[in-house]
Amino acid sequence: MSTKHTIAAEKFLQNSEKVTRHDQTFWSVRVKRDAQSQELPEWEELREAASQIKKHTITHLAEYLEKFEKNATKNGAIVHWAKDADEYNEIVMDILHKHQVKKVVKSKSMLTEECHLNDHLIKHGIDVVETDLGERILQMMHLAPSHIVMPAIHITREQVGRCFEDYKISPEVGNYDPTYLTRCARYHLRDNFMTADCGMTGGNFGIAETGDIVVCTNEGNADMSTSIPKLHIVSMGLEKLIPDYKAMGVFHRLLARCGTGQSTTVYTSHFRGPRPGGEMHIILVDNGRSKILGNEEHWQTLKCMRCGACMNTCPVYRRTGGYSYTYFIPGPIGINLGMLKDPDENYHNLPACSLCCSCDNVCPAKVDLSSQIYRWRQGLDGMGHADPMKKFMSKGMQVLFESPGLYTTALKFAPIANHLPKFITEIKLNGWAQGREMPVFAKQSFHELWKKGKVKA
Amino acid sequence: MKIGLFIPCYVDALYPQVGVATYKLLKSLGLDVDYPEKQTCCGQPMGNAGFQNMADELVENYDKLFKDFDYVVAPSASCAAYVKLFHPNIVNHECKAAQKTMDVVEFLHDVLQIKSLPSKFPHKVSIHNSCHGVRELHLSSPSELNIPRFSKIKDLLQLVEGITILEPERVDECCGFGGMFSIEEPAVSVRMGTDKLNRHLATGAEYITGPDSSCLMHMQAIAKHQNYPIQFIHVVEILAAGL
Ligand code: SF4
Numbered sequence: 001m002s003t004k005h006t007i008a009a010e011k012f013l014q015n016s017e018k019v020t021r022h023d024q025t026f027w028s029v030r031v032k033r034d035a036q037s038q039e040l041p042e043w044e045e046l047r048e049a050a051s052q053i054k055k056h057t058i059t060h061l062a063e064y065l066e067k068f069e070k071n072a073t074k075n076g077a078i079v080h081w082a083k084d085a086d087e088y089n090e091i092v093m094d095i096l097h098k099h100q101v102k103k104v105v106k107s108k109s110m111l112t113e114e115c116h117l118n119d120h121l122i123k124h125g126i127d128v129v130e131t132d133l134g135e136r137i138l139q140m141m142h143l144a145p146s147h148i149v150m151p152a153i154h155i156t157r158e159q160v161g162r163c164f165e166d167y168k169i170s171p172e173v174g175n176y177d178p179t180y181l182t183r184c185a186r187y188h189l190r191d192n193f194m195t196a197d198c199g200m201t202g203g204n205f206g207i208a209e210t211g212d213i214v215v216c217t218n219e220g221n222a223d224m225s226t227s228i229p230k231l232h233i234v235s236m237g238l239e240k241l242i243p244d245y246k247a248m249g250v251f252h253r254l255l256a257r258c259g260t261g262q263s264t265t266v267y268t269s270h271f272r273g274p275r276p277g278g279e280m281h282i283i284l285v286d287n288g289r290s291k292i293l294g295n296e297e298h299w300q301t302l303k304c305m306r307c308g309a310c311m312n313t314c315p316v317y318r319r320t321g322g323y324s325y326t327y328f329i330p331g332p333i334g335i336n337l338g339m340l341k342d343p344d345e346n347y348h349n350l351p352a353c354s355l356c357c358s359c360d361n362v363c364p365a366k367v368d369l370s371s372q373i374y375r376w377r378q379g380l381d382g383m384g385h386a387d388p389m390k391k392f393m394s395k396g397m398q399v400l401f402e403s404p405g406l407y408t409t410a411l412k413f414a415p416i417a418n419h420l421p422k423f424i425t426e427i428k429l430n431g432w433a434q435g436r437e438m439p440v441f442a443k444q445s446f447h448e449l450w451k452k453g454k455v456k457a
Numbered sequence: 458m459k460i461g462l463f464i465p466c467y468v469d470a471l472y473p474q475v476g477v478a479t480y481k482l483l484k485s486l487g488l489d490v491d492y493p494e495k496q497t498c499c500g501q502p503m504g505n506a507g508f509q510n511m512a513d514e515l516v517e518n519y520d521k522l523f524k525d526f527d528y529v530v531a532p533s534a535s536c537a538a539y540v541k542l543f544h545p546n547i548v549n550h551e552c553k554a555a556q557k558t559m560d561v562v563e564f565l566h567d568v569l570q571i572k573s574l575p576s577k578f579p580h581k582v583s584i585h586n587s588c589h590g591v592r593e594l595h596l597s598s599p600s601e602l603n604i605p606r607f608s609k610i611k612d613l614l615q616l617v618e619g620i621t622i623l624e625p626e627r628v629d630e631c632c633g634f635g636g637m638f639s640i641e642e643p644a645v646s647v648r649m650g651t652d653k654l655n656r657h658l659a660t661g662a663e664y665i666t667g668p669d670s671s672c673l674m675h676m677q678a679i680a681k682h683q684n685y686p687i688q689f690i691h692v693v694e695i696l697a698a699g700l
């Protein structure tokens with residue numbers, strides 16, 4: 001009964017101290033988020049408002065997209081539409097070719113990750129430099145993000161120091177002091193900002209009413225990426241659209257509080273048009289989103305604003321790390337987005353959930369994460385991915401529980417385990433016995449006690 | 458008031474004393490309690506594994522057995538929640554019995570609103586706020602939400618003489634049972650359980666108590682394996698202590 005996640009998780013769990021560190025790191029972010037949320041008496045109303053606004057925007061998407069395009073164009077931006085990852089990558093390459101770009105500086109964007117943009121650019125000879133510190137470290141180490149907001153939090157400062165030494169950006173060998181390393185990164189990134197021909201950013205929000213792109217960062221790297229090169233390319237999923245500034249007020253109050261436990265991100269930048277003498281391109285990417293829109297059971301994933309709170313609270317994510325999941329977005333939202341993207345590859349993540357429902361409660365947009373996971377599980381059999389053992393056990397339970405007679409007979413015999421063969425004893429084969437003792441069956445079940453008149457007031 | 462007693466399958470087989478305590482307690486409060494013998498399981502084990510469609514007959518059977526009672530009371534928050542929230546979706550129609558189903562804590566606190574109990578339990582207990590009890594039935598305020606703090610479990614336990622009530626750090630983090638999850642992701646499940654146990658132990662409690670014997674079963678299995686000095690008891694057993 002194992003999937004890629006269960007196998008990877010078991011391996012991750014072998015290093016107990018690492019698990020403790022990982023768990024505590026993300027739990028501490030959850031605690032900060034709780035503290036922030038407790039400071040706002042209107043917190044639950046804000047979440048409800050965010051959920052409603054997203055629902056409204058998503059169900060009127062065509063209207064808002066049109067409005068956004070009109071306003072962004074009026075502001076002097078050039079708006080492109082990409083139906084999928086390939087088209088998106090081509091549009092980016094076209095723009096870069098036209099401007100003879102050799103080097104791109106990028107601020108954090110999960111969408112470019114989703115579309116594998118970096119590989120595409122590198123293949124075409126473009127030098128791509130991630131400028132979010134965590135993303136840059138991962139890029140140097142040739143690793144993928146393990147979290148959507150704190151992508152490199154699983155890397156230790158010693159590892160960072162050694163990596164910087166390899167890249168010759170840390171002259172003091174063996175110095176792993178965080179302030180020193182940050183300074184090294186800063187010099188290194190400044191050099192890249194100065195020499196880049198294009199700055200790429202994501203967009204946390206696109207405001208239809210004004211055509212603004214809003215980018216939230218803690219390092220100011222999006223601002224650096226767009227302040228030096230004359231060319232700015234924004235990549236944004238369709239679902240990032242919100243109606244107006246009033247809505248922005250709601251999301252701004254939620255995003256950082258949920259994501260990192262800060263009352264606001266350090267930088268919240270509104271980009272409304274090209275710099276003088278420059279060009280600003282906005283690429284709106286569908287890549288499966290409009291299909292999700294029509295999916296009755298899973299459309300709510302489109303409400304997600306990628307804050308990462310559901311990962312931080314997820315007891316399974318905290319103990320298994322981002323790389324145990326097969327999709328590049330891990331945790332509760334990643335389980336669901338992965339299934340929407342490619343169920344054959346990502347059904348492996350469906351067991352990674354105890355259905356504790358904590359993710360539902362932290363989500364600022366009230367995405368029904370755990371219910372969706374439950375629903376995906378119901379569909380596995382139809383997809384041909386049901387675990388045969390689980391199916392067998394469930395079938396056994398069905399036979400047993402559907403027939404009260406059989407059920408009572410089974411209960412009567414002690415040890416009862418012998419008479420619930422597939423339901424109980426298979427558990428032993430399937431891992432219950434790893435680190436746990438078998439439960440002890442009562443000599444007489446409640447049923448029997450009742451029948452014999454032994455249950456008395 | 459006619460009460461139907463629902464004793465979920467695993468309580469029936471492993472923890473009959475929890476069923477007995479529930480019966481005694483309800484009778485001592487002057488209620489008319491009956492136990493329909495043809496009951497089996499709520500269907501949750503199949504549902505969580507991805508086979509809720511195999512539970513449709515169970516659901517119909519449950520509805521038939523319990524629909525005429527005024528309330529159906531179960532000493533298991535997770536099963537009560539499953540009946541209440543999932544049964545109608547499984548069979549695609551309203552379920553009378555599901556609407557009347559309550560966990561025993563909920564029933565005592567909200568319906569009977571009991572204000573005193575004759576029970577004594579001179580021990581330190583750490584409350585295990587089980588996920589479905591907290592987040593589906595709201596037996597206590599979920600730690601994630603900014604709503605006034607409450608705990609129906611605490612309110613009831615406070616009626617017991619001599620008891621010291623404690624709660625672990627990370628007051629409602631999952632213990633890692635999760636039904637099929639516990640055998641499909643055993644490494645994660647055991648780790649979650651061990652972490653949870655350690656937080657309960659750190660309170661200095663002699664007992665871990667909660668409204669869900671399934672979580673207690675999982676933690677007990679780990680505690681036994683590691684020889685942890687702690688005992689397990691269902692909330693209703695404490696409330697009925699001395700009856
Ligand atoms: S419901 Fe599942 S995915 Fe959500 S926090 Fe709990 S274990 Fe994680």
Ligand code: SF4
Binds near residue numbers: 305306
């Ligand atoms: S699903 Fe909700 S909690 Fe998770 S990343 Fe998206 S917005 Fe944040």
